[in-house]
Amino acid sequence: MRRSALALSRHRRCGFLADELCMWHGGGNYVLTAPVGGLVQPSAAGGLPESPETKRRLRNLVEVSGLGKELVLGGANPVSREELAAVHPVSYLDEFKSLSDRGGGELGLRTPFGPGSYEIAALSAGLVTQGLRTVLCGDLDNAYALSRPPGHHCLPEWPNGFCLLNNLAIAIKAARADGLASRFAVIDWDVHHGNGTEHIFYEDPQVLTVSLHQERNYPLDTGDLGDVGAAAGEGYNMNIPLPPGSG
Numbered sequence: 001m002r003r004s005a006l007a008l009s010r011h012r013r014c015g016f017l018a019d020e021l022c023m024w025h026g027g028g029n030y031v032l033t034a035p036v037g038g039l040v041q042p043s044a045a046g047g048l049p050e051s052p053e054t055k056r057r058l059r060n061l062v063e064v065s066g067l068g069k070e071l072v073l074g075g076a077n078p079v080s081r082e083e084l085a086a087v088h089p090v091s092y093l094d095e096f097k098s099l100s101d102r103g104g105g106e107l108g109l110r111t112p113f114g115p116g117s118y119e120i121a122a123l124s125a126g127l128v129t130q131g132l133r134t135v136l137c138g139d140l141d142n143a144y145a146l147s148r149p150p151g152h153h154c155l156p157e158w159p160n161g162f163c164l165l166n167n168l169a170i171a172i173k174a175a176r177a178d179g180l181a182s183r184f185a186v187i188d189w190d191v192h193h194g195n196g197t198e199h200i201f202y203e204d205p206q207v208l209t210v211s212l213h214q215e216r217n218y219p220l221d222t223g224d225l226g227d228v229g230a231a232a233g234e235g236y237n238m239n240i241p242l243p244p245g246s247g
Contacts, residue, residue, distance in 0.1 A: 015134055015143035016071040017127045018059055022148040023052035025120040027112035027162075028104065035112070048112070050162040055148055072140060076130035078122035079170055083129070086173040087166055087200060092157040096121075096164065108159035113149075121149050121164045129171040136180040152194040153219075161192060161218060169200045172207060182206055188213075193223030193239070203233040215241035 027048045029036040036042045062068045084093055099105045100118035107113075113121075124147040131143035151168060153161030172184050185208040186201075188194035194211040201207040213223055229237035 012141040013139070014071050015074060015131060015140040016062060016068070016146070017074050017076055017131050017143060018146040019075045019123055019127060022120055022124050022127070022146070023056055025052070025117050025124075025149050026104075026114040028114060030112065033110055048162060050148075050150065052148065055146055059146060074130070076123070076126040076145075078119060078126045079129050079174065083170055083174045083177075084122065084125070084165065086177065087156060087169045089157050096159075107164075108154075110161055111159040111164055113164060117149070117164065124148055125151065125165050125167040125170045128167040129174050132171045132175050133178070133180065136175055152188055152190065152197050153192065154196040155199050160196075163196060166196045166200060169197055172201075176206075184208070186210065192218040193241075195219050195222040198222070198227070198237055198239075201233065202229055202237060203231040205229075205232045205236050207233075208236050208238070210238045210240070212240045212242065214244055217244075 027050075029042065030048050031040055031043045032049055034040045062071070081093070096107060097118040099107065100113065100116060102115075104114035104117060105112070127145040127147045128151070131140075131145040134140045135143050145167075147167055149162060149164050151163045151166045151170075153159075154163035154166040156166075159165075168186060172186075175181055176184075183206050186194070186197055188197060188209070188211040190212075191214045193213040194209070198209050198211060201209050211223060215223065223239045223241050225239055225241060227237060227239055229235055
């Protein structure tokens with residue numbers, strides 16, 4: 001049965017943003033979180049738990065299932081240096097880019113990366129930023145950014161948990177700078193606590209941050225129920241730590 005004109009007018013425009021280059025971010029020769037060497041034997045299926053293949057699988061399922069025909073598919077440009085510096089100190093960005101240009105390495109905790117990962121991380125943040133902008137401009141009703149490397153663990157100058165730039169914080173600050181919105185809500189549903197996003201907006205009353213996560217999984221010392229924000233941001237941070245297997 002053909003849908004009526006009224007039903008068509010209510011059809012929601014859902015965006016799906018992705019870029020194959022994001023899948024080319026690599027962390028070197030690792031087995032889970034341990035670098036190969038010493039007593040750590042290389043594995044035929046080795047690599048970091050944050051793998052490009054899980055993301056490719058999702059993108060491929062969108063295509064072969066036919067769901068992609070119902071979505072607005074697109075990509076994005078990398079975020080600008082100015083947009084990055086709204087969240088991350090220039091000293092950190094310089095160190096990250098320099099090490100990336102020299103072939104890669106590791107900064108912070110569990111964030112190894114290879115050559116070109118600085119530009120790929122900026123592209124990952126660009127996908128999130130573009131998704132948010134298109135929704136706030138009214139071009140889309142909602143958007144999903146298949147971004148990689150991820151971002152919610154990254155603090156302004158301390159990357160951790162495979163996160164090298166805080167993608168969502170960069171997108172929020174860019175949208176706010178563009179005057180697209182002044183107040184935001186972040187719902188972070190993950191087995192890990194969104195410690196980086198919480199930290200960046202902990203004193204900001206214009207950004208409500210909510211994290212649902214497994215209690216004391218990662219990081220071990222953040223995500224408590226009593227962490228509710230500080231100064232002007234008190235009451236604008238909410239943690240919902242859950243026991244294993246309940247989320």
